[in-house]
Amino acid sequence: xxxxxEQTGRMIxxxxxxxxxxxxxxxRQSLPLVYVQTGHTNAIRPATIQSGSMTGQVILPLVVxxxxxxxxxxLADWQYGxxxxxxxxxxxxxxxxxx
Numbered sequence: 001x002x003x004x005x006e007q008t009g010r011m012i013x014x015x016x017x018x019x020x021x022x023x024x025x026x027x028r029q030s031l032p033l034v035y036v037q038t039g040h041t042n043a044i045r046p047a048t049i050q051s052g053s054m055t056g057q058v059i060l061p062l063v064v065x066x067x068x069x070x071x072x073x074x075l076a077d078w079q080y081g082x083x084x085x086x087x088x089x090x091x092x093x094x095x096x097x098x099x
Contacts, residue, residue, distance in 0.1 A: 036071075040064050067091065 001014040002024075017023040017031060041062055048056040068091065070081040084090050 035061065035063070038064055038069055040069075 002011045003014055004010070005012050013024045015023070017026075020026055020031070023031060042054075044054065045056070048054075070077070070084055070090065072078050072081055085092065
């Protein structure tokens with residue numbers, strides 16, 4: 001990911017990785033493991049929200065296997081997600097089946 005320096009108009013990397021020169025040109029397999037926020041579960045104390053934050057200072061992981069996740073950013077993603085559900089390609093819990 002990149003941003004544009006307002007002073008120079010040049011592209012500058014959003015993040016750098018200590019010890020890796022030009023981390024933006026490094027194969028991702030050589031970079032440290034990273035995680036994406038999925039929104040599966042959020043547990044937030046009311047005081048945290050009242051302080052103006054949605055996360056607070058301590059953020060703990062809940063690592064979700066990729067087989068339980070479909071990333072929906074575009075209409076095509078949504079259509080793919082519907083296909084995945086309709087074709088039982090995702091292991092899901094259906095509330096009507098667990099009464």
